[in-house]
Structure formats: structure tokens, C-alpha cells
Amino acid sequence: GAGVSQSPRYKVTKRGQDVALRCDPISGHVSLYWYRQALGQGPEFLTYFNYEAQQDKSGLPNDRFSAERPEGSISTLTIQRTEQRDSAMYRCASSPGLVQAEQFFGPGTRLTVL
Amino acid sequence: GQNIDQPTEMTATEGAIVQINCTYQTSGFNGLFWYQQHAGEAPTFLSYNVLDGLEEKGRFSSFLSRSKGYSYLLLKELQMKDSASYLCAVRSLVQKLVFGTGTRLLVSP
Numbered sequence: 289g290a291g292v293s294q295s296p297r298y299k300v301t302k303r304g305q306d307v308a309l310r311c312d313p314i315s316g317h318v319s320l321y322w323y324r325q326a327l328g329q330g331p332e333f334l335t336y337f338n339y340e341a342q343q344d345k346s347g348l349p350n351d352r353f354s355a356e357r358p359e360g361s362i363s364t365l366t367i368q369r370t371e372q373r374d375s376a377m378y379r380c381a382s383s384p385g386l387v388q389a390e391q392f393f394g395p396g397t398r399l400t401v402l
Numbered sequence: 403g404q405n406i407d408q409p410t411e412m413t414a415t416e417g418a419i420v421q422i423n424c425t426y427q428t429s430g431f432n433g434l435f436w437y438q439q440h441a442g443e444a445p446t447f448l449s450y451n452v453l454d455g456l457e458e459k460g461r462f463s464s465f466l467s468r469s470k471g472y473s474y475l476l477l478k479e480l481q482m483k484d485s486a487s488y489l490c491a492v493r494s495l496v497q498k499l500v501f502g503t504g505t506r507l508l509v510s511p
Contacts, residue, residue: 319497330489330501331445344498379444389433389493393444 290314292394294380300400301370309365309397311380320363321381321391322355331379331393337363338386370401404428406502408490413508414480422475422505424490435499436464436475437489445489448475477507485509 293312301307313320319338323331333347339360348354352370357363367374377398381391405427414420426434433452437445451457451466451473463476475488487504494500 321498328503330491330504331499333498333500336498338497347498386497389435389450390447391499392447395444 292380292382292392294378294394294397296397297395298398298400300402302402303370303372305370306366306368307370307399309367309378309399311363311365311382311394313361313363313380313382314384314392315361316384317382317392318385319383319391320357321383322363322365323379323381325377325379325396327377334365367399370399372401375399375401404492404494404500406490406492406500408488408502408505410503411506411508413510416480416482416509416511418480419476419478420480420507422477422488422490422507424473424475424502426471426473426490426492426502428471428492428494428500430495431468431492432495432497433493434464434466434473435491435493436462436473437491437501439487439489439504441486448488480509482509482511 295310321336322334325331335345337357352368355365377396379396380394383391408424436448439445449464456465461478466473487506489504490502491499
């Protein structure tokens with residue numbers, strides 16, 4: 289079956305614009321995670337969902353960042369009033385269940401804020 | 403807080419064995435993961451340890467000592483395609499993963 293998909297793969301925007309990044313997890317996966325990854329670093333946790341419920345948003349840098357997963361499947365990470373420091377690779381991952389721990393990562397969205 | 407340490411870079415020769423160490427200090431522990439990440443690609447799962455001991459999977463093995471806050475990934479019969487970053491990650495009690503900065507492994511002929 290298909291893996292985790294993300295869109296767009298690349299996004300270039302101007303400072304001050306809002307962006308929405310989409311994640312389509314593996315079908316049937318209960319948990320969905322958002323990470324941000326800087327070059328040469330490991331992924332940095334942002335937030336995660338079990339079904340449609342956001343369980344932990346402690347990693348979101350500030351209130352310009354928000355995420356939703358309204359129907360327990362596709363998720364959107366929104367960044368309002370983007371700043372240059374928001375430029376990074378944003379990765380989504382999903383896992384089959386609450387106990388099963390392996391996370392499957394998507395290809396990421398490369399965000400560049402000019 | 404959570405702190406995960408692993409070497410920044412290692413080099414090895416094709417056919418050799420290499421051990422990548424990871425030490426961690428976390429406020430909760432519910433498993434340790436190793437992921438492989440080739441340049442420009444997504445991380446892919448290699449191994450998971452939640453109990454002390456060695457888990458073997460083909461050419462790759464992973465070891466965990468919870469009392470020492472220590473894990474290693476052992477790669478045998480190295481191949482050129484094993485050149486990648488290897489990420490150690492700890493799962494907290496609340497399900498999220500905290501990743502180390504990764505170890506870049508360079509395999510030479």
C-alpha cells in the first residue's frame with residue numbers, strides 16, 4: 289500500500305504569509321506526528337494526534353503554529369505570519385496503533401521563507 | 403528534560419563492523435529506536451528495544467541497557483549503501499519520540 293504522503297513537497301513563501309502543510313498518513317494508522325528537521329540534525333517533535341485528538345502540542349514553537357486532524361486521517365500543519373526562521377523540512381509520520389511504536393515517515397515538505 | 407548523545411560522524415571500511423553508541427537521560431522511558439536516514443530522504447525504521455539486551459535483525463543489531471541509559475547499533479559486513487545518518491530516538495511515557503542529532507556514517511571501499 290501507499291506510504292505517508294505530504295504536500296506540497298516544496299513551498300517557497302514570503303515573510304508574513306500563512307502556509308498550510310498537508311499530511312496523508314498510511315490508511316488506518318491511528319497516530320500521526322509532526323516534526324521539524326534542520327539540516328544535519330535529528331527530527332524535532334512538534335505535536336501528535338491519536339485519531340482526531342491532539343495529545344501533545346508542547347513542541348510547537350509558538351502560537352503561530354497550529355495543527356489539526358479533524359476526521360482522524362489527513363492532518364494540516366498551519367504556520368501563520370511566517371518568518372525566515374521557520375524555514376526547515378517539516379516531516380509527518382504515522383504509526384498503526386497506540387501500542388505499536390514504529391513510526392513511518394513521509395518525504396517531508398521543504399519550506400523556504402524569503 | 404531529555405538529552406540524547408551520539409557521535410557526530412564515524413568512518414569505516416566496506417566489510418568491517420561498526421558500533422554506533424547512544425547515551426540518553428530522559429524523564430521517562432518507553433523504548434529506544436534506531437532509524438537510518440540517507441541524505442535527502444525520510445528516516446526509515448531499523449530497530450526497537452524496550453527491554454535490556456540485544457535484538458538482532460540480519461546485519462544490524464541493537465543493544466539496550468536501561469540502568470546505564472545506553473544503547474548501541476551494530477552494523478556488520480558493511481556495504482557502501484550503509485553510508486547514511488543513524489538516528490537514536492527515545493520514546494517517552496507519553497508516546498512522543500525525542501531524537502538525537504544523528505551519527506553520519508561514511509563507508510569507504
